[in-house]
Amino acid sequence: AAVVVEPLEMDAYPNVNSIMTSYYEALATGDMETVKSHMDYINETDLLQLKNKNEFVESYNELNCYTRDGVAENSYFVYVTYKAKFKGFDTLVPGVTTHYVYPVEDGSLKIAKELDEEVNAALMVTSCQDDVVDIFNKVDVEYKEILATDENLNTFLTEMFTMAKTMTGEEIAKL
Numbered sequence: 001a002a003v004v005v006e007p008l009e010m011d012a013y014p015n016v017n018s019i020m021t022s023y024y025e026a027l028a029t030g031d032m033e034t035v036k037s038h039m040d041y042i043n044e045t046d047l048l049q050l051k052n053k054n055e056f057v058e059s060y061n062e063l064n065c066y067t068r069d070g071v072a073e074n075s076y077f078v079y080v081t082y083k084a085k086f087k088g089f090d091t092l093v094p095g096v097t098t099h100y101v102y103p104v105e106d107g108s109l110k111i112a113k114e115l116d117e118e119v120n121a122a123l124m125v126t127s128c129q130d131d132v133v134d135i136f137n138k139v140d141v142e143y144k145e146i147l148a149t150d151e152n153l154n155t156f157l158t159e160m161f162t163m164a165k166t167m168t169g170e171e172i173a174k175l
Contacts, residue, residue, distance in 0.1 A: 008066040008131045013076065016101060017065050019109050020080050024060040040102075040110040048171050052164040056156075058085045061092060066135060071122050075102035079135055086160075089153050091146055096139045098127065 011017055019038055026034035032051050036042055042050075066079040078099045083092035100112040100119055115123060126132065147154040 006068060008068055008079070008129075008135075010064055010066050012067055013065070015109055016067055016076055016078055017063075019101060019111065020065050020078065020099070021063055023111065024063060024080070024082065027054040028057050028059045030054065038111050039113050040104075041113045045168075045172060046113070048168050049164070052167040052171070053161075055164065055167070056086050056160050058087045060084055066132075068126050068132075070100060070102060071119050072102055075100065077123055077126050079132060081135060081139060086153070086156065089150075089156065091150055091153055093146060093153070093157070094139045094142045096136055098123070 023035060023038045026032070026038070027050065030051060032047055035050060036047065060082045062081075062083045064081045066081070067076040070076050078101055079096055080099060081094065081096045084095055085092050100115055100123065101109045102112060104110050112119070147157070
């Protein structure tokens with residue numbers, strides 16, 4: 001894929017910020033219908049995994065959307081940084097997630113669940129650029145510093161992923 005690498009833009013597209021804000025609010029509140037409405041496709045297993053992983057999240061705060069043009073016209077690679085507040089903890093935990101959003105027929109944006117070969121190749125190129133690497137490194141350093149100072153939060157986050165997997169497995173078994 002031919003990718004013209006321009007500098008990342010922070011919060012440059014209100015429609016991108018809007019879908020990402022709505023998506024993360026829906027994750028935190030367990031509103032899986034809204035999550036589904038923002039995605040181009042998601043199966044029930046993946047939806048359960050998202051729901052259970054976010055069962056422990058109270059809110060996503062300080063969202064910033066760093067964008068770079070995607071493969072198709074009006075599509076974007078989006079690196080969302082945030083501070084997650086977990087239930088029972090006051091410390092906000094930094095995170096970053098990569099998304100690819102693209103316009104559909106009605107002009108609205110959808111979050112791609114699976115990437116085709118061309119988009120995936122372009123994502124690999126853009127994600128290796130210094131400005132993207134800097135974002136991931138900054139979040140990683142801040143995350144590690146927070147966990148090093150809060151043993152209870154560190155233990156919780158380690159166990160949370162196992163609990164979410166167990167919850168998902170139990171729900172799938174019931175189905």
